[in-house]
Amino acid sequence: MRWIRPLSAQVGETAETIGAKAHGLVALHRLGLPVPAGFVVTTEACRAFLREGRLPTGLDAELTAAMRGLETATGRRFGGTQRPLAVSVRSGAGVSMPGMMNTILNLGLTTQATAGLTAETGDARFALNSRLRFLTTFASALTNTVPEADTIEAAEDLLRQRSGRTVPDDAARQLELAVEAVFSSWNTPRARTYRKLHDIPHDLGTAVIVQAMVFGNRDDRSGTGVAFSRDPNTGEKAPFGDVLFGHQGEDVVSGRSLTHPLRELADREPPIWDALTSALNRIEAHHRDACYVEFTFQAGELWLLQARPGRFVGAAAVRLATDLADERLITRDEALLRVSPHHLRHVRTPRMAAAEADVLGGGVGACPGVATGRIATTTDAAVRMAADGPVILARPETSPHDLRGLAAATGVLTTRGGPASHAAVVARAMGKPAVVGVTDLTIDAADASVRAGGRTFGEGTLITIDGTSGEVALGTPPIVTNTADAHLRRLLAWADQASGDHSHRTEAQRLSAAHAAISTSSATS
Amino acid sequence: MNALDPLLLVLHALRCGGHSGVARVAAATCMDESEAESELIDLAVAGLVTYQGGRFGAWGLTDAGRVADAERITGELDSAGARPAVTAAYRAFMALNPELLDLCTAWQMRPLDGVVTANDHTDPAYDARVLGQFTAFHRRAEIVCADLAAALPRFGRYRDRLALALERAEAGRLEYLVDDISAYHTVWAELHEDLLATLGIAR
Known part of the structure; x- marks a missing residue:
């Protein structure tokens, strides 16, 4: 085939051609790990599409053939009764552009196929929910908006209104439109701006990954999650992440639903936990680095949907590098090169000692630093209470109405939104620790309270937030600035050994000297 | 009621900006501070706004003020027949919104050797690149602002304030991108709130 490659251990192509995500999936195949059957449409097809404004000649026939292969591999019928x-249809460029491009889930669930899924599972609610997820992701991809539709009719109407299109009730046609939509999303104004900001060429294009769906919302032995092989906050060697029982993957990544700490998987689904931890170990050993995976389990069976390096920063990066050297996965020179002098700026950012804390929930750290204060659920309360001591402004999200509260508060917590939300941008402008998207908490301004798990905390309750890890804890847990001190001392001792310079310099200078010495010796050897 | 009545402009500035000091009201309405303050006092006499003292002292709407503003804004929208145009502009605004937030984030944070770090503004080339993208973004935002101003003239103020913020940033006053009460991000967020208030959309 000219435009399509199977996702299999035999594919030898580069991330430039099949995209980084597909490249990672090929690596998982080689490790013998469970990946849903699928194929990838190359970035070359995307470039042809962008050049000519239509899918390249021959791609439709290749898509038909590839889908026939998927039908054989899964024993299922695309659009069948x-x-x-x-299938899922995902973007995957050679470089990471998080959140910039489209994903369509449950594609192929025509009205007939949905009826077929109901008949097969005896679960009409599951089948209809799955079709709704298809329609909302499909409408979102075709209109480049975030449609909020909670019924099948509303999603269909939305697509009609915004794009003048109807959803074809033909699975093959759905697939073509979805591939076009993902290709087109390479060139949305937002994606173009992102590439200019980050110096990524415009002519790379994205690949499209088509895979058989696995349903995290299938039954109560299904679910989805994300996992790091080690704790990205500390670097400690212990799996870390979130799991969501009975839901599909986008819910975890988007933070739309209530997640549980990954560890709960060990109690609820021990075989899945075992399979997952062993997969994390194998991926680590293969990449010789901490890793991050997205996974789904369906009816007690584990599937991996994505894997990439962990990309740890600060103290966690230092600990990871020294631990990997101790475990002989990498050499000391490699450990030194894994830590950028920029990491050292973050090594001593104050951190909450989460192990000793009563953690209420976690979100995304949006502005580093630790802040302790009494909960205020409105801007008015924040202003009033700030006269008597530090306050944490806790809001679902913030708006210009909250500027006064943001000014009065010592730290900021929101339950919605990501690292580019209004709250995050303003908190950074004001230099205040901030945690956003803490989906585990519910803020009830009318009741002046915050709920977490089964517990309710009134306004004025003392809490602590960590703007690096995104953790929120009750009371005043210990704050530490030296989580990686021992590891940092060892790493810097290796650095001095490598550079042969034992004079008194800053930590960044010691590390930079080691980098220079290592690159010189590898260039001359 | 006249849409450009200064009294109502001040009232609506508090609706969109929440509790605000005189400086912020003046910035939002393009008045000078003494003028804004005198309108605030008149509104307070009418029972529509009130002043809360203290360290973060500020003017805010009373319940009556909120009702009066909603009546006037809805009345203006419908008597001008502007609802379809404002709704379309709101959609266009929402398509631009994530991109503006990306730009603000890129201004504040940047990846260095794969480590996302606070932008310390010591790399003029990087800052120029981000600023250049703000300028390119603004050309598209201007179209939305122009459509809004054509539908309801009071929205023209946002076009002017956004242009001024960018002009100042380009002249080297970098706090006018995200850090000031008249910064691009601040004005943009107020425009967002105004669109929600005008169309009666809950957050």
Whole structure:
């Protein structure tokens, strides 16, 4: 095939051609790990599409053939009335552009196929929910908006209104439109701006990954999650992440639903936990680095949907590098090169000692630093209470109405939004620790309270937030600035050994000297 | 009621900006501070706004002020027949919104050797690149602002304030991108709030 490659251990192509995500999936195949059957449409097809404004000649026939292969591999029928095959359609460029491009889930669930899925599972609610997820992600991809639709009719109407299109009730046609939509999303104004900001060429294009769906919302032995092989906050060697029982993958990444700490998987689904931890170990050993995976389990069976390096920063990066050297996965020179002098600026950012804290929930750290204060659920309360001591402004999200509260508060917590939300941008402008997207908490301004798990805390309750890890804890847990001191001392001793310079310099200078010495010796050897 | 009545402009500035000091009201309405303050006092006499003292002292709407503003804004929208145009502009605004937030984030944070770090503004080339993207973004935002101003003239103020913020940033006053009460991000967020208030959309 000219435009399509199977996702299999035999594919030898580079991330430039099949995208980084597909490249990672090929590596998982080689490790013998469970990956849903699928194929990838190359970035070359995307470039042809962008050049000519239509899918390249021959791609439609290749898509048909590739789907036939998927039908054989899964024993299911695309758009079929019995054992229907549904697929995910995801973007995957050679470089990471998080959140910039589209994903369509459950594609192929035509009205007939949805009826077929109901008949097969005996679960109409599951089948209809799955079709709704298809329609909302499809409408979102075709209109480049975030449609909020909670019924199938609303999602169809939305697409009609915004794009003048109807959803074709033909699975093959759905697939073509989805591939076009993902290709087109390479060139949205937002994606173009992102590439200019980050110096990424415009002519790379994205690949499209098509995979058989696995349903995290299938039953109560299904779910989805994200996992790091080590704790990205500390670098400690212990799996870390979130799991969501009975839901599909986008819910975790988007933070739309309530997640649980990954560890709960060990109690609820021990075989899945075992399979996952062993997969994390194998991926680590292969990449010789901490890793991050997205996974789904369906009816007690684990599937990996994505894997990439962990990309740890600060103290966690220092600990990871020294630990990997101790475990003989990398050499000391490699450990030194894994830590950028920029990491050292973050090594001593104050951190909450989470192990000793009553953690209420976690979100995304949006502005580093630790802040302790009494909960204020409105801007008015924050202003009033700030006269008597530090306050944490806790809001679902912030708006210009909250500027006064943001000014009065010592730290900021929101339950919605990501690292580019209004709250995050303003908190950074004001230099205040901030945690956003803490989906585990519910803020009830009318009741002046915050709920977490089964517990309710009134306004004025003392809490602590960590703007690096995104953790929120009750009371005043210990704050530490030296989580990686021992590791840092060892790493810097290796650095001095490598550079042969034992004079008194800053930590960044010692590390930079080691980098220079290592690159010189590798260039001359 | 006249849409450009200064009294109502001040009232609506508090609706969109929440509790604000005189400086912020003046910035939002393009008045000078003494003028804004005198309107605030008149509104307070009418029972529509009130002043809360203290360290973060500020003017805010009373319940009556909120009702009066909503009546006037809805009345203006419908009597001008502007609802379809403002709704379309709101959609266009929402398509631009994530991009503006990306730009603000890129201004504040940047990846260095794969480590996302606070932008310390010591690399003029990087800052120039981000600023250049703000300028390119603004050309598209201007179209939305122009459509809004054509539908309801009071929205023209946002076009002017955004242009001024960018002009100042380009002249080297970098706090006018995200850090000031008249910064691009601040004005943009107030425009967002105004669109929600005008169309009666809950957050």
